[in-house]
Amino acid sequence: xxxxxxxxxxxxxxxxxxPEGFVDDPFPFYDALLEYAPILRQPDGSVLLSRHADLDxxxxxxxxxxxxxxxxxxxxxGVGSPLFEHHTTSxxxxxxxxxxxxxxxxxxxxxxxxxARMEPGLIETVDVLLDDMEGKAQVDLIEDFxxxxxxxxxxxxLDVPMDERAPLRDWSLAILGALxxxxxxxxxxxxxxxxxxxxxxxxxxxxxxxAKPGDPEIDVLTRLIRGEGxxxxxxxxxxxxxxxxxxxxxxxxxxxxxxxxxxxxxDHPAQRKRLLDNPDLIASTVEEVLRFRSPNQFGNRExxxxxxxxxxxxxKGTNLHLCIGAANRDPEVFPDPTRFDITRKPNRHLAFxxxxxxxxxxxxxxxxxxxxxxRLLNRFPDCQVQGPRVRGGRIRFHGYASLPAVL
Ligand code: HEM
Numbered sequence: 001x002x003x004x005x006x007x008x009x010x011x012x013x014x015x016x017x018x019p020e021g022f023v024d025d026p027f028p029f030y031d032a033l034l035e036y037a038p039i040l041r042q043p044d045g046s047v048l049l050s051r052h053a054d055l056d057x058x059x060x061x062x063x064x065x066x067x068x069x070x071x072x073x074x075x076x077x078g079v080g081s082p083l084f085e086h087h088t089t090s091x092x093x094x095x096x097x098x099x100x101x102x103x104x105x106x107x108x109x110x111x112x113x114x115x116a117r118m119e120p121g122l123i124e125t126v127d128v129l130l131d132d133m134e135g136k137a138q139v140d141l142i143e144d145f146x147x148x149x150x151x152x153x154x155x156x157x158l159d160v161p162m163d164e165r166a167p168l169r170d171w172s173l174a175i176l177g178a179l180x181x182x183x184x185x186x187x188x189x190x191x192x193x194x195x196x197x198x199x200x201x202x203x204x205x206x207x208x209x210x211a212k213p214g215d216p217e218i219d220v221l222t223r224l225i226r227g228e229g230x231x232x233x234x235x236x237x238x239x240x241x242x243x244x245x246x247x248x249x250x251x252x253x254x255x256x257x258x259x260x261x262x263x264x265x266x267d268h269p270a271q272r273k274r275l276l277d278n279p280d281l282i283a284s285t286v287e288e289v290l291r292f293r294s295p296n297q298f299g300n301r302e303x304x305x306x307x308x309x310x311x312x313x314x315x316k317g318t319n320l321h322l323c324i325g326a327a328n329r330d331p332e333v334f335p336d337p338t339r340f341d342i343t344r345k346p347n348r349h350l351a352f353x354x355x356x357x358x359x360x361x362x363x364x365x366x367x368x369x370x371x372x373x374x375r376l377l378n379r380f381p382d383c384q385v386q387g388p389r390v391r392g393g394r395i396r397f398h399g400y401a402s403l404p405a406v407l
Contacts, residue, residue, distance in 0.1 A: 006032040014043055015321060015395065016182045024391045026297065026398075030326035031338070039312045046319040047312075050326035052333045052350065054309055058301055058322060060355035062096060065301035065320070067357060069093040072302065072319055077188070082195035083178050089241035092249070092357060099356070102242060105234060106360050109223035110157075115364050117218050118153060122368060125152045126375050133407060134379075138387065141403040142259050149372055150254035153364070154247050158221045159214055160205065171198045172248040179396055195244070202240045220246075250361050256295035256392070256399030257286070257365060258372045263403060264289055264340055265377065266385040271342050276381055279374065285342040286369040291349035292340050297325035297398045299353055324350050325398065380407040 009019055010032035022029050033040065033050045040048040049055060058065045070088050077083040087093055091102045129148055133139045147169060155165045171194040178191035206225060214222040224243065227233030234242065265272040265285075275281050299322040307314050314320075328349045329337035352359035359365070376383065387404030 007036045010036040011040070013037070013040060013048070015048060016042070016044065018395065023393060023395055026325060026395070027329070027338075030323065030329060033323065033326055034330055039310045042321070046321060047309075047314055048321045048323060049309065050323045050330070051310070052327040052330040052348075055299075055322045055324065055327045055350055056354055058320065059299075059350070059353050059357065062099075062356050064304055064307055066095050066304050067093055067099070067301060068095045069300075069302075071317070072300075076183075077178070077192075082192045082199070083175070083188070085237070086175060086195045086199075086241050086244060087179070089237055090245040091242055091360075092245065096356075101232060102234065102238060103356075103360070105224060105227050106242065106246070109220045110360055110364070111218075112363070114157070114218050114220055114223075115367065118156060118364065119367065119371070121156050122149070122153055122371050123375070125149060126371055130376060130379050137406070139405055139407060141262050141385070141405050142255065142400050143402065145376065146258035146262070146372070146403075147251075147255045149258060149368060150251045153254075153368060154250045157250075157364075158205075158243060158247070159209075159219055164201070164205075167197070167201070168247060169251065170194070171244075172251045175244065176248050176252055176397065177394070180394060181396075198244050198247075199240050202243050206239065206243075246361070249359075250364065252397050252399070253295040254365050254368050256293075256397060257289060257369045259400045259403055260293035260295065260398070261286065261289040261369060261373045262376065262383075262405075263385060263389070263400065264293060265373070266383070266405075268340050271340060272377070275342055276377060279378070281342050282370045282374045283366070284345065284347070285373065286366055287347045287349065288340060288342050288344050289369070289373075290351035291328045291334070291344070291347055293398060294324050294328055294349070294351040295397060295399060296351065298323055298396045324353070383407050 009029065013019065013029060013033065019029070030050065038050045042048055073084050073087055077087070091099060091106060094102065126149060129145050133144050151165055151168050155168065174190045174194035175198070177187055209221050209225060216222050216226060221243065224234065224239060265275065275285055301320045301322060303314055303316055303318045303320065305316050328334070328351065331337050333348060352362045383405055385403055385405045389400055390402035392399045392401050
């Protein structure tokens with residue numbers, strides 16, 4: 001594509017009706033946005049932002065940029081509907097003082113001790129999956145590996161009984177899928193049902209945990225029920241919806257981190273060899289995967305007053321789409337940004353956002369990434385992606401639905 005058509009595409013990009021090729025491979029479009037339209041008005045009045053400096057400043061400022069979505073989700077989901085109740089009660093879509101109170105309980109529940117306790121179980125989960133894949137003529141790195149790990153880990157975190165974990169993945173996909181910019185009636189219906197079923201399940205789990213509490217030092221659900229670390233407990237609805245949120249927040253994102261990492265190392269054999277020769281590079285490899293193919297490509301904020309960004313006046317109440325995927329390849333911050341470099345330092349990516357809403361699970365996600373990628377490569381150094389890859393088909397969450405491989 002020549003520069004003129006790229007410029008034209010960037011200046012007319014509409015997230016609710018993306019151009020052909022954007023969903024599967026948005027990166028050339030992001031580069032064009034950074035160059036030609038880093039502050040782009042959308043047909044519905046919202047604004048799409050791509051520069052690292054703009055996103056970084058917005059993430060840090062919860063006074064001018066609100067995370068509350070009551071106004072946006074009313075028309076989208078229907079006020080009072082299951083998806084509306086879920087998403088507007090989630091930590092991520094709230095502002096201080098509610099956000100400060102709930103976040104305090106969440107961060108104090110995900111203690112370093114609770115996360116450290118995860119590591120042996122994580123290694124065991126990963127090794128069992130590797131054992132199960134060994135000897136198979138072909139495997140699917142998503143179905144057989146990447147998607148199973150976070151479900152087990154978050155399941156362990158909240159101590160969800162093993163034989164009750166099967167529906168978690170589909171509930172989670174349906175609820176987060178409802179955050180896509182454009183939705184069909186069927187997607188909406190599936191999302192509402194998933195919230196209802198998930199909530200009913202958690203009501204029962206919470207009742208069982210209240211009757212028989214776990215060790216509050218390490219059991220995250222028991223800590224959330226007790227409201228450890230805060231003066232005030234979570235209400236029943238806050239507790240249930242935020243448990244759903246933790247399960248969802250840590251699932252598709254981490255699946256995508258592992259799947260995108262495996263695909264990138266497959267597609268960059270020299271980088272893979274470098275990692276195999278220097279296993280200590282695993283931590284910076286995970287950071288580069290997070291930068292280069294961020295599992296979560298977009299965030300959103302709403303302006304609480306008129307603001308000026310890059311010379312553009314933006315009125316109060318405007319919905320901002322924060323393109324993390326573009327900011328992470330901003331040449332102002334990352335030298336040679338289109339190069340996948342597992343030794344990149346510094347690497348100030350925004351994959352976990354920033355400021356007061358920075359991801360609560362980032363330590364756990366990084367641990368999962370390191371253990372999953374490191375142990376798979378160590379066990380199967382010649383693993384090759386082979387066969388048709390299926391992309392996730394979403395704009396916000398970037399990953400694969402299927403990644404066939406021979407080990
Ligand atoms: C690679 C994996 C992950 C990625 C890329 C990721 C990304 C993000 C991002 C971008 C945000 C900020 C959203 C915003 O404010 O607009 C966020 C928030 C959050 N994440 Fe993660 N996440 C990951 C894994 C996890 C895990 C494993 C957990 C739970 C154990 C988790 C729990 C949360 C929570 C509770 C928030 C809300 C924080 C707040 O609003 O104060 N995440 N995550």
